[in-house]
């Protein structure tokens with residue numbers, strides 16, 4: 310579904326991605342870990358062109374994202390993104406947050422968009438919050454709404470950038486549970502997270518990044534039990 314070859318991204322003189330290669334198949338849950346500043350967020354943001362790569366190539370369903378003209382809005386319809394800070398529109402109700410993109414980008418009727426949004430809200434257990442504003446919700450609820458908003462576009466892949474890092478500990482579980490369900494339903498996901506339990510349980514692949522590169526990857530259980538690279542050993546030694 311996604312093929313990345315020698316992906317590079319520099320900000321001025323700061324070479325943040327120094328050659329990332331990865332193939333991601335449909336239905337995979339790729340969990341990306343690594344120290345702060347290793348380029349995890351930049352990698353995710355390049356995948357959906359929130360950042361413009363400075364080198365290499367990204368193919369999504371066989372089409373190059375970096376060569377030739379890309380319809381970025383169309384691409385983002387197929388790649389949903391969930392951020393650490395939720396990024397809900399504060400002045401809009403929950404239902405409006407969820408229906409905005411389907412109406413504007415997919416030209417869906419208001420009725421159809423609301424029907425889909427209501428179904429998603431039921432699924433995440435927040436049907437009673439349709440008319441609430443983000444400020445009236447807990448962090449865990451906001452993040453579940455952000456996931457529903459991404460799902461409303463029926464994306465082929467969901468990108469998560471530390472979705473539980475801004476949450477109080479007691480709310481982490483409810484968000485991870487929604488993500489686990491999506492994984493079980495076969496959603497293709499790329500997840501940057503420090504939740505090692507989630508990585509081990511749900512990840513089909515663990516990717517360790519350091520210095521703008523993928524240093525090591527493999528089956529999460531194997532990498533946790535038997536990391537090969539000294540940097541992976543050092544990092545896991547600190548977080549496990």
Ligand code: ADP
Pocket residue numbers: 320323325343344345346347348349350351352
């Ligand atoms: P991680 O998510 O692994 O912590 P990031 O991808 O956020 O790492 O950042 C890696 C490096 O890229 C950092 O040194 C950061 O300062 C730099 N960086 C990220 N985004 C920008 C930007 N928009 N402009 C300049 N530098 C950036």
Ligand code: MG
Pocket residue numbers: 349350351
């Ligand atoms: Mg980051």
